[in-house]
Amino acid sequence: MGKVLVFVEQRNNVVKKASYEAVTAAKKFGEVEAVCTGANVEGLDALAGYGATKVTHLKSADFENYTPSGYAKAFADYAKDSGAEVVLFSNTAMGKDLAPRVAVKLNAGLAVDVVSFNGDGVEATAVRPVYAGKALVEVKVNSAVKVYTLRPNTFAAETDGSKGDVNVVEVSDVDLGSKVVEIKKSEGKLDVAEADVIVSGGRGLKGPEHFNLVEALADSLGAAVGASRAVVDAGWRPHSEQVGQTGKTVSPSLYVAVGISGAIQHLAGMRSSKYIVAINKDKDAPIFQVADYGIVADAFEILPELTNEIKKIKAE
Amino acid sequence: MKIVVCVSHVPDTATKINVGSDGKTIDQNGVTYVVNPYDEFAIEEALKTKEKSGGEVVIVSVGTDKNKDTIRKALAMGADSAVLLKDENYRDSFAVAKALAEEIKAQDARIIFFGKQSVDYDNSITGQMTAEMLGYNCVTVVVRLEIDGDKVTAEREIEGGKEVVETSLPVVITAQKGLNEPRYASLKGIMQAKKKKIEEKDAAAADNNLEIVKMFKPAPKAPGKIVGEDVSAVPELVRLLREEAKVI
Ligand SMILES: Cc1cc2nc3c(=O)[nH]c(=O)nc-3n(C[C@H](O)[C@H](O)[C@H](O)COP(=O)(O)OP(=O)(O)OC[C@H]3O[C@@H](n4cnc5c(N)ncnc54)[C@H](O)[C@@H]3O)c2cc1C
């Protein structure tokens, strides 16, 4: 069994859910060390419960915000010294940005967006979607050090609730060659890339003024609002909501597609959702081929009723 | 000053993907290739950068003679010249980045554009790897870019918003949809592209460290259930989501 390092991602000093998943998944490779770059990250002690035998906080005031150069250097330097054979990231905006830089620094092969591993230990092979999920490949990383990014919401996060010590390492020479100077939040909304439930609308909604129906259903479910490219291109919804090949790839527990035909490029972004519901008035729409549950009817009739039913249940 | 754009040659996103007889790559039958969609944003941004600050836009692609179709399209949009780094064999991203890094060094380019992702293997890593090999700065998934002298300010998309990143030249930028509206090639551009030279050389040697064991299609999903055809289906749908799927 080898040694595995997990890059633990934090935003605003809070550990991201995907990192708990990565720490849990890391156990199959051997002894797990969780390493987090940040300023004053909270709750790192809980990573022990997920399976980390050692938790390290690479600490610097310069790590308050993300710095691509700074995080990459500090983490790669630490990884080199630790002798880790496997390094895991989450396939998030930050993980995707960092993993290739760290891989080059470690002269390591990198497999991204992994959805499962075959076998245990450092010899395990990785399975990942390619061609927007139209095919999968099993890949083997042949370098001495192997780097993977794991698709969020795909590996289970499991804790026994225990807490451990946090090894704090002060980082002094932070490389600030590139640094985040400001974060512009999209107005208080849940992002499709992180949501566990998504309600997406397409051209079947007929106009931007009818998206209040989609938003109402999303609100009742605590869901994020998504969109097809057709409605993004038409300017009805912002690009940040676009799901699909040239939008975001999502794998929520529940994906509700309303008035979306299910073009191959849309399916590419959401077909790995655990449950898919389709509401479309055309029974031959391709979305029904991937839907677990479908209603063949006018969205304008179904949406208000569905929102009411969900509200009733949530109120119980 | 040279501005390099790295472009990849990929199957059209509407292509049906089947596994080839080697069990490791796709069946090439009936597959049409296009300029990687994200690379169009990269080309456009390079042309805009040239229009603002001068310079020369050079297209670089790693692959076979087939990549020339894609290179011609980039030239037709307005790029000045192109280099094809040839290799008949499959290269992983690490090896592609090695070849690109060598060429970028030779071109002495200080602004390099990539797409955020190739829509074949969906890696999203070649730009960062190339930047790291060169020791250049890199901002990924960029939707807004400002270059002022040596100073670079770029907005990148993240979950729930955008990050404003400050850095400096030399820089690698990976382009996301939204950065600009790629121009169409004009008829004149297409004619001129035919005359522009594509320099060909062997891609710098590099080893792959990723081996494809096999390629396969996802297991087909069991057919779903049509719950109903009018509002009366709603209570049943909610029940199924609650009791069967247990997602609400
Ligand atoms: C390079 C490339 C990349 C692409 N990337 C993406 C991507 O990332 N994401 C994406 O989504 N698309 C993408 N597309 C576009 C994709 O091919 C489709 O054009 C798009 O997904 C269609 O959007 P839609 O389903 O909303 O619209 P349509 O295909 O027009 O479908 C509308 C649906 O609404 C139904 N409908 C109409 N009225 C009602 C009603 N009253 N009630 C219920 N249903 C109704 C219709 O039956 C129809 O099925 C891409 C295309 C290309 C070429």
Ligand SMILES: Nc1ncnc2c1ncn2[C@@H]1O[C@H](COP(=O)(O)O)[C@@H](O)[C@H]1O
């Ligand atoms: N063979 C190649 N030749 C030139 N550029 C490439 C090649 N492969 C990938 N790229 C560039 O790297 C970007 C990201 O690709 P990838 O990391 O494969 O998703 C693409 O959008 C291109 O700009």
